Amino acid sequence: MATSDCYDYVAHVLWHAHAGQLWDRFTRVVRRRLAVTVGLPQSRFPEYARLSFAKVAEYQKRAAVHVHAVVRLDGPAGPADPPPDWGRSARLSIAVQAAARSAVVRTSYSPAVGEHGLRWGREIDVRPLRARTENDGLTDDAVAAYVAKYVTKGASETAAGADRRLSSWDDIDAVSAPLNVRTLMRTCWSLGGLAEFESLRLRSWAHTLGFRGHILTKSRAYSATYAALREERVAHEGYDDLPAAVTDVFWRYVGSGHTPGAALIAAGVAKDLARNREIAWELRKLGERL
Numbered sequence: 001m002a003t004s005d006c007y008d009y010v011a012h013v014l015w016h017a018h019a020g021q022l023w024d025r026f027t028r029v030v031r032r033r034l035a036v037t038v039g040l041p042q043s044r045f046p047e048y049a050r051l052s053f054a055k056v057a058e059y060q061k062r063a064a065v066h067v068h069a070v071v072r073l074d075g076p077a078g079p080a081d082p083p084p085d086w087g088r089s090a091r092l093s094i095a096v097q098a099a100a101r102s103a104v105v106r107t108s109y110s111p112a113v114g115e116h117g118l119r120w121g122r123e124i125d126v127r128p129l130r131a132r133t134e135n136d137g138l139t140d141d142a143v144a145a146y147v148a149k150y151v152t153k154g155a156s157e158t159a160a161g162a163d164r165r166l167s168s169w170d171d172i173d174a175v176s177a178p179l180n181v182r183t184l185m186r187t188c189w190s191l192g193g194l195a196e197f198e199s200l201r202l203r204s205w206a207h208t209l210g211f212r213g214h215i216l217t218k219s220r221a222y223s224a225t226y227a228a229l230r231e232e233r234v235a236h237e238g239y240d241d242l243p244a245a246v247t248d249v250f251w252r253y254v255g256s257g258h259t260p261g262a263a264l265i266a267a268g269v270a271k272d273l274a275r276n277r278e279i280a281w282e283l284r285k286l287g288e289r290l
Contacts, residue, residue: 007180009187010113012064016210017200018118019057019065021105023213026120027051029099030071030092037095038086048084050074052219057211063161063181065211070129070222071096078221089128100124108196161185162207172206184209 015022035045055069073092075081100120107116162175162185172185185206192202205212258266 009183010191011116011118013184013187013191013202013210014107014116015118016065016208017197017202017205017212018105018107019067019211020213022103022118022120023055023067025105026099026103027053029103030095033095033098034073034087034091037091047076049087050076050078050081050221052079052222054216054218054222056216057213059161059209063178063184063209072129072222074221079223093126093128096126097124110194110196112194113191161209164207165204166206175207181209 031045031051032042034040034049034051035042040048051071051073053069053071055067058066058068060066071092072079073083073087075083101124103120105118107118109115161177161181166172166175166185166189169186169189172182172189175182175185177185188202188206188210191197192200192204192206200210201212202210257263
């Protein structure tokens, strides 16, 4: 029996392609669960609390995306505003677990592969996070280090696919990756040719096995923005204002070059191709004379 007969590669790829929608559905369900448990209409939830998050997507060795996330409940004004009295960690944990188990995204129906209901996996680990160590809660520094570990993992460690986009089916054979990863790429390429999955752009994302998200994402109000960090760095270095910068908005592609070693190989290949064309032309002429 072939490996492809033992594993649902189609569901794997479609889960990757819809992971962003599934996360969005999850966060909405968390808000709805919290609102229901305290007797609030969902539309009024932002008046009492704000849910924010930071998450990291990690490719496991079986090439499936695994999500590590920090979910935080603040007051309506954001991080500096304490959560309402009902915003206890226990209640948030229950809402997160319930949302993770109930959130579902359904794919478009396909005559070739049918319809799939996509959910989070069974392994859900929810732990409270505290500024200081209390009981078994993780400290915020420990979680920061935990998240950073997965952000800095290389693609070679995580079976993330290829480091560039693929332009054809034949490109997949040239990717240095395990068989199951190349099979996932071929599945992306095959599904990407179906009209019902056109919006997923699976061929454009075959190199990431259909996953279209960023490795690290966060809510705008979760923590400092990059603009704020740049301002802090400028102030630390003693500038009154941001250093002047020249921005060129007109770009023109000039070309791509080879390293010296690659140029030597390319020259040899070009010479062989030219010689093959000459031989083919001579054989064709000889055939015409005969």
